[in-house]
Amino acid sequence: MNPLTALRRARRHLVVIAGLLTLAYMILPNVVVMVFSFNKPTGRFNYSWNHFSLDAWKSPCGAAGLCGSLGLSLQIAVYATIGATVLGTMIAFALVRYRFHGRGPVNSLIFLPMAMPEVVMAASLLTLFLNLGAQLGFWTILIAHIMFCLSFVVVAVKARVMSMDPRLEEAARDLYAGPVQTFLRVTLPIAAPGIAAGALLSFALSFDDFIITNFNAGSTVTFPMFVWGSAQRGTPVQINVIGTAMFVIAVLIVVAGQLVSGRRARAGSAS
Amino acid sequence: MTETASTGPAGGDVRLAGISKKYGSFRAVEPLDLTVPQGTFFALLGASGCGKTTTLRMIAGLEDPTTGTVFLGDRDVTDLPPHKRPVNTVFQSYALFPHLDIFENVAFGLRRRGIKSVKKQVGEMLDLVQLGDHARRKPQQLSGGQQQRVAVARALINRPQVLLLDEPLGALDLKLRRQMQLELKRIQTEVGVTFIHVTHDQEEAMTMADTIAVMNAGRVEQLGSPGELYENPRTTFVANFLGTSNLIETEILGTDGAGLTVSGGGGCKLMLPRDRCSTGTAAGGKVLVGIRPEKITLTHADDAGAIPEGRNRVPGRIADTSFIGVSTQYVVHSPVCPDLAVYAQNIERDARLVPGADVVLHWNPEHTFGLGADQDRSAGEGEAA
Numbered sequence A: 001m002n003p004l005t006a007l008r009r010a011r012r013h014l015v016v017i018a019g020l021l022t023l024a025y026m027i028l029p030n031v032v033v034m035v036f037s038f039n040k041p042t043g044r045f046n047y048s049w050n051h052f053s054l055d056a057w058k059s060p061c062g063a064a065g066l067c068g069s070l071g072l073s074l075q076i077a078v079y080a081t082i083g084a085t086v087l088g089t090m091i092a093f094a095l096v097r098y099r100f101h102g103r104g105p106v107n108s109l110i111f112l113p114m115a116m117p118e119v120v121m122a123a124s125l126l127t128l129f130l131n132l133g134a135q136l137g138f139w140t141i142l143i144a145h146i147m148f149c150l151s152f153v154v155v156a157v158k159a160r161v162m163s164m165d166p167r168l169e170e171a172a173r174d175l176y177a178g179p180v181q182t183f184l185r186v187t188l189p190i191a192a193p194g195i196a197a198g199a200l201l202s203f204a205l206s207f208d209d210f211i212i213t214n215f216n217a218g219s220t221v222t223f224p225m226f227v228w229g230s231a232q233r234g235t236p237v238q239i240n241v242i243g244t245a246m247f248v249i250a251v252l253i254v255v256a257g258q259l260v261s262g263r264r265a266r267a268g269s270a271s
Numbered sequence B: 001m002t003e004t005a006s007t008g009p010a011g012g013d014v015r016l017a018g019i020s021k022k023y024g025s026f027r028a029v030e031p032l033d034l035t036v037p038q039g040t041f042f043a044l045l046g047a048s049g050c051g052k053t054t055t056l057r058m059i060a061g062l063e064d065p066t067t068g069t070v071f072l073g074d075r076d077v078t079d080l081p082p083h084k085r086p087v088n089t090v091f092q093s094y095a096l097f098p099h100l101d102i103f104e105n106v107a108f109g110l111r112r113r114g115i116k117s118v119k120k121q122v123g124e125m126l127d128l129v130q131l132g133d134h135a136r137r138k139p140q141q142l143s144g145g146q147q148q149r150v151a152v153a154r155a156l157i158n159r160p161q162v163l164l165l166d167e168p169l170g171a172l173d174l175k176l177r178r179q180m181q182l183e184l185k186r187i188q189t190e191v192g193v194t195f196i197h198v199t200h201d202q203e204e205a206m207t208m209a210d211t212i213a214v215m216n217a218g219r220v221e222q223l224g225s226p227g228e229l230y231e232n233p234r235t236t237f238v239a240n241f242l243g244t245s246n247l248i249e250t251e252i253l254g255t256d257g258a259g260l261t262v263s264g265g266g267g268c269k270l271m272l273p274r275d276r277c278s279t280g281t282a283a284g285g286k287v288l289v290g291i292r293p294e295k296i297t298l299t300h301a302d303d304a305g306a307i308p309e310g311r312n313r314v315p316g317r318i319a320d321t322s323f324i325g326v327s328t329q330y331v332v333h334s335p336v337c338p339d340l341a342v343y344a345q346n347i348e349r350d351a352r353l354v355p356g357a358d359v360v361l362h363w364n365p366e367h368t369f370g371l372g373a374d375q376d377r378s379a380g381e382g383e384a385a
Helices: A005-013 A014-036 A066-097 A103-109 A118-132 A138-162 A166-174 A178-206 A211-216 A222-232 A237-271 B003-008 B052-060 B104-110 B118-129 B144-156 B174-189 B202-208 B227-233 B237-242 B302-304
Strands: B016-021 B025-034 B043-045 B067-072 B087-090 B161-168 B193-200 B211-216 B219-224 B244-257 B259-263 B267-273 B286-291 B298-299 B313-322 B325-333 B337-345 B357-365 B369-372
Touching: A005 A014, A014 A237, A066 A103, A066 A138, A066 A178, A066 A222, A066 A237, A103 A222, A118 A138, A118 A211, A138 A211, A138 A237, A166 A237, A166 B087, A178 B104, A211 A222, A222 A237, A222 B193, B016 B052, B025 B052, B025 B067, B025 B219, B043 B052, B052 B087, B052 B161, B052 B193, B087 B144, B104 B118, B104 B337, B118 B144, B118 B161, B144 B161, B144 B174, B174 B193, B174 B202, B193 B369, B202 B227, B211 B227, B211 B237, B219 B227, B219 B237, B237 B244, B237 B369, B244 B267, B244 B337, B259 B286, B298 B337, B302 B357, B313 B337, B325 B357
Parallel strands: B043 B193, B043 B211, B087 B161, B161 B193
Antiparallel strands: B016 B025, B016 B067, B211 B219, B244 B259, B244 B286, B259 B267, B286 B369, B298 B357, B313 B325, B313 B357, B325 B337
């Protein structure tokens, strides 16, 4: 191929090329995680490729303490998600729907946990817990997680509630729905995408959190703490297995969601 | 028979007794008495901000009146919340539930009242509005006109005593609006439910309604059938808001039986029936004489002799003409009034009627109406959409 043609072709597909490069940039770390989950390292560290093996996949809990910490992290993430989503949704509705004293300050204070450097907040929280005489562990972690997830839920739900046509609720009331029915049948379903976004974000943030957790966990070990701890002494391949599994599950959920909504849309336009 | 007796002829009337609405110090609706007879198509017509939508929302229960009572039949519903009133609304933006399909939108009211088998009713209602094959689509997949029909179906399926329509056609383009006007009228005739329709479009109100209440600044200016309001406006607002009126300032010269003689500027004498004058008729009094542009005939000044006796005549000079297909609109300068509007059907056009031509305007005195001269002559002008 003559170089001029190649150049012209490259120029025509510049956007596609840039897109693919960006995508590769984002995906590459995940690919490394996956590939190394099939590694059989020579030493204690899973940093260089030795040869292919399914050992780690066959015994994902093979590393001592790994699955215990994973279970704990999942448990905390679920509880933190529920707590933050319920509280955050209520706060969002209150901020959008009602005019009360201190509404303005609350509106800005809600962003504070997002703006505060995490490590500072972690240290301050520890001070607070110690002064209160609280026993560090599961509950202090959960309280901390709900706290920093709240802001994200409030922001996501608030945007949704604000853009909602107030006539929809009036229409529901006009069509024989009492206050409770109106909320359950109209308000909540319409706010649902915002609530779901807030919940997913909460789950990811909580599951992933290391800094605040590390400060306030006492002797409890969550999955991120386990990974951090093992990285000092040697990284079991099982960490990559768990990482890969989580990635695959997340992708599967997204694909399934798109398939379902796509089918629903097609069914709608076909009938 | 017992059912007819309980809901009786007057049983389904909507009666507003002295209702008013204040927001802080702003009076949206002045104390208002209004009766809408059962089974009629009633329009509340007015410019935006005249209180018509607030009045409608008070009937629906979405707004609490500051004073007064809302009756449905003999029942005082003033304190009932919206979900307990046998009244349904078609909202301006339709307010279809975006998370439900068309079928569920229409079934919403039935389900909330605990009716389990809704399939047949919903199907029939969707057929009535010609959307039977769209049941499983989402509202955002429908066109504006289709959404509008869903909104009507969703309200009507509940067989309300009264259907409230808040500017239901405002979001549609002109052609579709005309089509929906006839459609709504057809549906109303078919189901026989009382329709109360809020609109700022005088043509829409006149096309559809049996009775129109013209509202202005929180008050009902005049109430009547479209023909009555158009032919016999009692205020300058109504005269200008419904169609166009030429209003000429005159002084009463005297009465002669059923007729009234007035003088405009420039020694021009006009006559009008006394019973079409909504103000005092004592000699020397001032009166605004009104005539609709389409009632006036234009004759070139050279042919003035051919105009029959007994017609009101006004001399003038054509200032402007605009050809709009079915008719030509003239603006005529005259000593009695700086610019008189005249609409002439394009049947046999006189080629001499061009700007600058001297003409005589003449019309049957029966078509003249008189209004109190103490009003703003241009009230309501240019407010109609």
